[in-house]
Amino acid sequence: xxxxxxxxxxxxxxxxxxxxxxxxxxxxxxxxxxxxxxxxxxxxxxxxxxxxxxxxxxxxxxxxxxxxxxxxxxxxxxxxxxxxxxxxxxxxxxxxxxxxxxxxxxxxxxxxxxxxxxxxxxxxxxxxxxxxxxxxxxxxxxxxxxxxxxxxxxxxxxxxxxxxxxxxxxxxxxxxxxxxxxxxxxxxxxxxxxxxxxxxxxxxxxxxxxxxxxxxxxxxxxxxxxxxxxxxxxxxxxxxxxxxxxxxxxxxxxxxxxxxxxxxxxxxxxxxxxxxxxxxxxxxxxxxxxxxxxxxxxxxxxxxxxxxxxxxxxxxxxxxxxxxxxxxxxxxxxxxxxxxxxxxxxxxxxxxx
Amino acid sequence: xxxxxxxxxxxxxxxxxxxxxxxxxxxxxxxxxxxxxxxxxxxxxxxxxxxxxxxxxxxxxxxxxxxxxxxxxxxxxxxxxxxxxxxxxxxxxxxxxxxxxxxxxxxxxxxxxxxxxxxxxxxxxxxxxxxxxxxxxxxxxxxxxxxxxxxxxxxxxxxxxxxxxxxxxxxxxxxxxxxxxxxxxxxxxxxxxxxxxxxxxxxxxxxxxxxxxxxxxxxxxxxxxxxxxxxxxxxxxxxxxxxxxxxxxxxxxxxxxxxxxxxxxxxxxxxxxxxxxxxxxxxxxxxxxxxxxxxxxxxxxxxxxxxxxxxxxxxxxxxxxxxxxxxxxxxxxxxxxxxxxxxxxxxxxxxxx
Numbered sequence: 001x002x003x004x005x006x007x008x009x010x011x012x013x014x015x016x017x018x019x020x021x022x023x024x025x026x027x028x029x030x031x032x033x034x035x036x037x038x039x040x041x042x043x044x045x046x047x048x049x050x051x052x053x054x055x056x057x058x059x060x061x062x063x064x065x066x067x068x069x070x071x072x073x074x075x076x077x078x079x080x081x082x083x084x085x086x087x088x089x090x091x092x093x094x095x096x097x098x099x100x101x102x103x104x105x106x107x108x109x110x111x112x113x114x115x116x117x118x119x120x121x122x123x124x125x126x127x128x129x130x131x132x133x134x135x136x137x138x139x140x141x142x143x144x145x146x147x148x149x150x151x152x153x154x155x156x157x158x159x160x161x162x163x164x165x166x167x168x169x170x171x172x173x174x175x176x177x178x179x180x181x182x183x184x185x186x187x188x189x190x191x192x193x194x195x196x197x198x199x200x201x202x203x204x205x206x207x208x209x210x211x212x213x214x215x216x217x218x219x220x221x222x223x224x225x226x227x228x229x230x231x232x233x234x235x236x237x238x239x240x241x242x243x244x245x246x247x248x249x250x251x252x253x254x255x256x257x258x259x260x261x262x263x264x265x266x267x268x269x270x271x272x273x274x275x276x277x278x279x280x281x282x283x284x285x286x287x288x289x290x291x292x293x294x295x296x297x298x299x300x301x302x303x304x305x306x307x308x309x310x311x312x313x314x315x316x317x318x319x320x321x322x323x324x325x326x327x328x329x330x331x332x333x334x335x336x337x338x339x340x341x342x343x344x345x346x347x348x349x350x351x352x353x
Numbered sequence: 354x355x356x357x358x359x360x361x362x363x364x365x366x367x368x369x370x371x372x373x374x375x376x377x378x379x380x381x382x383x384x385x386x387x388x389x390x391x392x393x394x395x396x397x398x399x400x401x402x403x404x405x406x407x408x409x410x411x412x413x414x415x416x417x418x419x420x421x422x423x424x425x426x427x428x429x430x431x432x433x434x435x436x437x438x439x440x441x442x443x444x445x446x447x448x449x450x451x452x453x454x455x456x457x458x459x460x461x462x463x464x465x466x467x468x469x470x471x472x473x474x475x476x477x478x479x480x481x482x483x484x485x486x487x488x489x490x491x492x493x494x495x496x497x498x499x500x501x502x503x504x505x506x507x508x509x510x511x512x513x514x515x516x517x518x519x520x521x522x523x524x525x526x527x528x529x530x531x532x533x534x535x536x537x538x539x540x541x542x543x544x545x546x547x548x549x550x551x552x553x554x555x556x557x558x559x560x561x562x563x564x565x566x567x568x569x570x571x572x573x574x575x576x577x578x579x580x581x582x583x584x585x586x587x588x589x590x591x592x593x594x595x596x597x598x599x600x601x602x603x604x605x606x607x608x609x610x611x612x613x614x615x616x617x618x619x620x621x622x623x624x625x626x627x628x629x630x631x632x633x634x635x636x637x638x639x640x641x642x643x644x645x646x647x648x649x650x651x652x653x654x655x656x657x658x659x660x661x662x663x664x665x666x667x668x669x670x671x672x673x674x675x676x677x678x679x680x681x682x683x684x685x686x687x688x689x690x691x692x693x694x695x696x697x698x699x700x701x702x703x704x705x706x
Binding site for chain 2: 095098105106119224228231338
């Protein structure tokens with residue numbers, strides 16, 4: 001439990017192999033997506049209900065969450081959690097409101113005025129994965145920017161639990177953040193529904209949000225059918241860069257936090273401290289024992305690696321050769337590192353030592 | 354010659370049919386793309402040369418434009434054209450420099466600082482279609498923003514002419530705007546080359562630029578293979594909205610300017626002036642006779658329509674139901690129209706009467 005590959009001083013020509021992403025089997029994904037899309041297009045809600053029974057073991061009465069269910073969700077979401085969600089909403093709002101498009105893109109030339117105006121996308125469809133953890137933070141991070149942008153319809157799809165309901169904190173967050181519809185449909189069938197429209201679900205202009213390999217393949221299919229998508233979000237990835245000031249306990253905790261996302265997650269420790277991988281591995285073993293998602297972690301760590309490189313310049317090159325979704329800088333001199341990061345979805349900087 | 358469909362007062366439930374986009378045959382596109390991608394992945398330059406012989410009837414000695422060819426292009430591009438391209442470059446620069454990302458997206462909260470930094474994409478691959486017209490304006494509009502963004506490598510692919518060269522104005526514009534490489538490869542094989550890399554062409558991080566249905570399908574395939582794309586650009590589209598102040602001669606000229614892009618182009622006149630379609634059609638017939646691309650125009654107008662609606666409110670709804678790539682407002686009161694436009698790639702406003 002907690003075993004991870006350790007590679008010391010790999011030559012550059014081997015980096016591509018060391019950082020190979022797990023996955024494959026794309027042809028199977030495509031075939032599954034094609035079938036589900038075709039059935040949803042042809043049969044609408046009927047197909048959605050069939051796949052919801054099959055994949056989610058659920059038989060919801062209505063595919064859309066009703067007013068009554070929202071009230072129930074409010075009662076069932078503890079006050080402390082509701083408060084935490086509102087705090088998160090406020091922070092996410094403060095950040096995204098600053099991203100509002102510039103109003104000052106205008107040039108005049110020979111009596112011609114050229115300018116840029118942006119318009120909100122009218123109907124967006126947001127996808128929130130289900131599974132074992134209720135991802136209400138994903139609800140907040142998807143719905144708030146859509147609302148700030150001024151989207152008129154903000155539909156949210158998420159798979160129901162076997163009792164035919166969505167987790168109360170998901171329902172409560174959706175309403176609190178301003179989603180206009182919440183549907184109990186997940187997976188490829190949800191993406192197909194938002195692409196074609198069904199009796200219950202209106203088609204949308206753009207689909208956004210994370211998902212597993214099937215949802216990603218479904219979004220890519222949607223993008224060939226006249227619906228825009230944000231990006232093909234893949235499995236979770238994290239690189240932790242650590243120097244001699246990093247605490248192996250926190251490095252291990254960070255690695256586990258992403259590894260537990262799914263069996264196809266991939267995490268790396270990148271360091272020039274030769275002693276660090278063994279210490280981090282010992283911590284991974286100790287901490288993983290206390291976590292409920294042991295099997296997922298085990299599989300994710302199987303394609304994960306602690307890499308020792310000669311110096312921080314080489315570490316920076318290694319990061320950029322992989323371009324991780326998340327990058328954690330656990331170093332004393334983050335100002336040296338930041339300008340060197342060429343690609344990364346998000347960068348966390350912290351040193352808890 | 355110049356015949357166009359005319360539809361007066363179509364009920365709303367028929368709009369979808371009236372505005373149906375031409376196209377289809379997607380399965381064939383996919384099959385062609387799959388074959389070419391696989392061959393380029395496996396054989397590299399060898400496959401590029403084979404398809405260049407096949408589609409472009411060209412046997413270039415090198416796939417990359419050399420220094421000597423650039424010098425020749427400079428000699429062969431008339432001074433007046435070079436000056437015009439430099440003027441266009443300056444205007445495009447003035448506009449895009451204003452789009453630089455905001456530097457002020459930062460919040461502080463409980464000792465945590467969250468901020469946004471953007472990075473240029475390192476390697477972009479730009480596609481400039483070939484065919485009968487040398488699209489040097491496309492070169493300017495693709496290369497200038499990439500250079501302003503700070504992309505390190507700006508590769509440009511365009512099909513060669515049968516003599517194995519690219520049009521001098523294309524080569525000259527590419528260099529003048531700051532492209533770092535210019536390749537004589539077009540079509541699906543160009544997109545595949547930029548996706549996988551070959552002996553001559555380096556793989557890129559993102560592919561941008563217009564193209565025909567094959568290039569669009571190829572870009573969509575690239576997006577499932579780890580390369581980002583700008584968007585699935587389709588055939589050219591234009592809606593001209595005209596009121597009683599519009600001059601039928603200019604309306605017809607605008608419609609023809611897009612119709613001549615390709616046989617799959619689609620154009621619309623949208624008006625509440627019942628007399629206008631017949632006058633515009635007469636102008637289309639008169640002007641089309643003088644144009645060299647008669648057959649292309651004929652076919653494009655076959656799926657194009659002049660639509661008369663009850664009032665301008667209905668016209669605005671009609672525009673938004675279609676969401677044209679280009680919208681031309683040939684009206685006296687453009688300030689009334691602009692806020693109502695929900696979707697359109699670009700809007701031109703002008704009234705030449």
